[in-house]
Amino acid sequence: MYTRRAFLKSSGLGLLGIGLMGGVPAFVTEAVAREKNNSLYNKRRVIVCIFQRGAMDGLMAVSPFDDLYFKQARPTLFMDITKKASENPLIDLDGRFGLHPSMKAFETVFRDKRLAVVHGIGSPNTTRSHFDAQDYMESGTPFQKNTNSGWLNRAVGLLGHDNIRTPFSAVSLTPALPRSLYGEQEALAISDLKTFKIQGNVSLVNQNAKSFEDLYDKATDDLLRDTGKESFEAMKLLQRDMTKNYQPANNVVYPSSSLGNSLKQVAQLIKMDVGLEVAFTESNGWDTHFNQGKETGIFARNVGDLSNAIMAFWNDIEAYQDDVLVMTMTEFGRTVHQNGTNGTDHGRASCNFILGNHVDGGKVHGVVDVLAKENLEDGRDLPVTTDFRTVFSEVADKHLRIKDKNELFPDWDGKRIGVLR
Amino acid sequence: MTDFWFNHFNVSFTKPQSAPFIPSYENHAIRPKALGKFDNLLLATAKSPAMLLYLDNASSVGVRSNSKNKVGINENYARELMELHTLGVDGGYTQKDVSEVARILTGWTIYPMNGYGNQNLIKQITKGNEVQRQSRIEGDFVFAANRHDKQLKTVLGKDFENNGYNEGVELISYLSSRPATARFISEKIAVRFVDDTPPEMLIDKMANTFLASNGDIKQVLTAMVYSPEFWSRENICSKVKTPFELAISSVRALDAQVENPNHLINWITRMGEKKYYYIAPTGFPDKSGYWINTGSLLNRMNFGLSFASNKNSGVTIDLLKLTEDHEPESPEQALKIYTELLLPSTDFITLKNRLSPLLTTQDLQKKVAKSADSNFPIPDEEMEVANRKKINSRKSNNAMLAQVVGLIIGSPEFQRR
Known part of the structure; x- marks a missing residue:
């Protein structure tokens, strides 16, 4: 079912400053009225999900450095904790796990107890196909291929405040809509927010925008008229606030990577206060079958980019941190043993990162046994000891305040491990 | 219909x-089977390596009591065969039926090649025993x-x-002949x-014909088209036109x-339809609400402007030729000509009334002329004034036409369609 949603300006900021052509439209006034009824108990929260496509080697990101079985399994890939500081050793998190040195940016928030790691996380479905595992993780139904919707789209539907929904409630900074956001709820997929406007030659842009706006305004077709109205309102909001030379707060510098760019735009949306609640973006290149490297190399560059981009984002949105949570996910982990080409093959469990002010951080959650062969899944892989739904549903509940777990993750028993306070 | 069936039997x-x-x-x-008998089409998709691999039936193996092998049955295809391809989700089957269908289709797999499929398979099934006689190799398909x-x-x-093998063929023909299938497909x-919600009467007629x-x-x-x-x-x-239909109808x-479709394909993706890449076996939803949202709608407008202005490399349009060289002299005239071409069933007067104030009162021609100038500066000082005027007016006129067509x-x- 297609449902109409009012396009509204969210709380507080800048209502009077809107420079819309033709004066302040009715939706703004309506928004003010509705937001008053909502805001006290239901202030908008934002979740930012980052999918690491390709399957991150969780054991190299957060390494059990005192595990001799692990050291044996990875003759050229094992990383040491005991080196001198000048040699980039692992960062000791808790006496047992070491953070990859390229993720140094994460150290402060981990020590501040705002960043948590869940180790041994994965899907109960044992597939080692990227496609299937991503599909299952994004739909949130690890044994059902025919689920139409993604879990984040269902989450948007369960937020319980349709009346303050806007076209920017769910945004994916990707060229096409990800599986996680398939579904009934409107979601915007856009790789560059600057292109969210009528394009063309400078002298004609306004003319064209005006022509289209009039055409849609007078359309007899409800769907097209109403969506058209939303589009133009959204476009004007963005054009008003999306400055060409965005200056992040705290002199933050984002990595000039695709992920850095995406997270920068998420930060802009959050600061513009256009109603963002679910943001999605992705990071690629984790399928490290060949020469994955240790302190340097592909893997080090990837985790460096991931942590630097996330921390740039986090510091940029300092004023909004209380309402924002960042969560990474990856379809599965990689083999405990390295393969014949100094890489790792498809495995089972990996780890993920959760960052937020009400995260039970500074801990490596989950269960990782000694990596002796008899403790491994199929004798080769880190076993999944925490179902990804445990963590996703807890985040949905405690951060987004979604109580209807059965619709979000059908057939899930709702177990928790306490990653949020 | 190929497009329809591809989406119905989606692979990605x-x-x-x-x-x-x-x-x-x-x-x-x-x-080749898009307008033939449904069971033939269904059988062709069931035996195709694309489907066998997409929904995992290629790796489904019957469980034998004496088997040491850990691989076993895979129900993915069996479920979608009933839920999405034939009976529909309310088609009256149970989980038990899904498992039984999966068992019937065990052994339907692909001829091993380039690392896909089981490399030992051919050796095993050509060993010259009873198994060989019952096995079957047809192109890429292997039973x-x-x-x-x-x-x-x-x-x-x-x-x-x-x-x-014949069990599966019989199953497919059986599923194809169920009333639930006739209704679901119709x-x-x-x-x-x-329509997004077609009249029951129409579905009844089509299902009966099926x-x-x-x-x-x-x-x-035919039954559909002949119905009132x-x-x-x-x-x-x-x-609502899908992005693909919007582009192709333009x-x-x-x-x-179209010399090179890449640019067009990028626009179709940007408008929300990444052709051949829809992940889920359901295929793209066929509902207006799915295609029209704030982001996609802006992209549709931008597509119009970009397409008409010949900015799509790989696609050339000769707007003047379409008018049979009766070059429109005013935006209004252009609007009339191109509306007849693009929207033959639309009431031109209504559209004109909505657009013409914009076309006449807001200096469109002046602005367009200016934009055309800045796009194609003519620096040659020597050029004869009259000649220059003529070229300028021609260019500004072309840009004006593109503007109108883009709108x-x-x-x-x-x-809509």
């Missing part, structure tokens, strides 16, 4: 194992008797005795061609020459 380039087989799937499994579950199966109350076709003709797709379509519901006023232009209406393509009316 996002699954790398399936990807190399997809072009052939569309052109050899679907296209491997040694993987087949030979016990009795029962689907929707019908028994399937051990009969190797409704889906009507949703595609008539059953009476043993699933003759051509006859079902198909032509009733409320069902005219009630469907190409056709303007007689555009029509991006207009609400052109989004």
Whole structure:
């Protein structure tokens, strides 16, 4: 079912400053009225999900450095904790796990107890196909291929405040809509927010925008008229606030990577206060079958980019941190043993990162046994000891305040491990 | 119809194992059978490597008591075969039926090649024993008797005795002839061609034709087109064009020459339809609400402007040629000419009334002329003044035409079919 949603300006900021052509439209006034009824108990929260496509080697990101079985399994890939500081050793998190040195940016928030790691996380479905595992993780139904919707789209539907929904409630900074956001709820997929406007030659842009706006305004077709109205309102909001030379707060510098760019735009949306609640973006290149490297190399560059981009984002949105949570996910982990080409093959469990002010951080959650062969899944892989739904549903509940777990993750028993306070 | 069936029997380039087989799937499994009998089409998709790999039936192996092997049955395809391809989710089957269908289809797999499929398979099934006689190799398709579950199966109350490959063929023909299938397929076709919620009467007629003709797709379509519901006023232009349809209808209406489709494909993706990449086996939802949202709508308007202004490299349009060289002299005249071309069924006066104030009072021509100048500066000082004027006016006129056509393509009316 297609449902109409009012396009509204969210709380507080800048209502009077809107420079819309033709004066302040009715939706703004309506928004003010509705937001008053909502805001006290239901202030908008934002979740930012980052999918690491390709399957991150969780054991190299957060390494059990005192595990001799692990050291044996990875003759050229094992990383040491005991080196001198000048040699980039692992960062000791808790006496047992070491953070990859390229993720140094994460150290402060981990020590501040705002960043948590869940180790041994994965899907109960044992597939080692990227496609299937991503599909299952994004739909949130690890044994059902025919689920139409993604879990984040269902989450948007369960937020319980349709009346303050806007076209920017769910945004994916990707060229096409990800599986996680398939579904009934409107979601915007856009790789560059600057292109969210009528394009063309400078002298004609306004003319064209005006022509289209009039055409849609007078359309007899409800769907097209109403969506058209939303589009133009959204476009004007963005054009008003999306400055060409965005200056992040705290002199933050984002990595000039695709992920850095995406997270920068998420930060802009959050600061513009256009109603963002679910943001999605992705990071690629984790399928490290060949020469994955240790302190340097592909893997080090990837985790460096991931942590630097996330921390740039986090510091940029300092004023909004209380309402924002960042969560990474990856379809599965990689083999405990390295393969014949100094890489790792498809495995089972990996780890993920959760960052937020009400995260039970500074801990490596989950269960990782000694990596002796008899403790491994199929004798080769880190076993999944925490179902990804445990963590996703807890985040949905405690951060987004979604109580209807059965619709979000059908057939899930709702177990928790306490990653949020 | 090829497009319709591809989406109905969706496979996706996002699954790398399936990807190399997809072009052939569309052109050899679907296209030749798109207007034939439904069970033939269904059988062709069931045996295609694209589908066998996409929904994992290629790796499904019957469980034998003496087997040391850990691989076993995979129900993915069996479930979608009933839920999405034939009976529909409310088609009255149970989980037990899904498992039984999966057992019937054990052994349906692909001929091993380029690392796909089981490399030992051919050796095993050509060993020259009983297994060999029951196995079957047809192009890329293999029925491997040694993987087949030979016990009795029962689907929707019908028994399937051990009969190797033929069990599956019988199953497909059985599923194709169910009333639930006739209805499910008829409704889906009507949703595609008539309305998001087509009239029950129409679906009944089509489903009856489906059953009476043993699933003759051509006859079902004919029944649809001959029904009064198909032509009733409320069902005219009630469907929103998919991004693909929007692009293709623009190409056709303007007689555009497509030398390289890449640019067009990028626009279609940007408007929300990444062709051949829809991940889920459901295919793209066929509903207006899915296609029209704030982001996609802006992209539709931008597509119109970009397309008409010949900015799509690889696509050329000659707007003047379309007017048979009666060059329109005013935006209004241009609007009339191109509306007739692009929106023949739309009331021109209404559209004109909505657009013409913009076209006449807001200095469109002046602005367009300015933009045309800045796009194509003519620096040659020597050029004869009169000549320069003529060229400038020609260019500004071309840009004006593109402007008008872009607005029509991006207009609400052109989004419907």
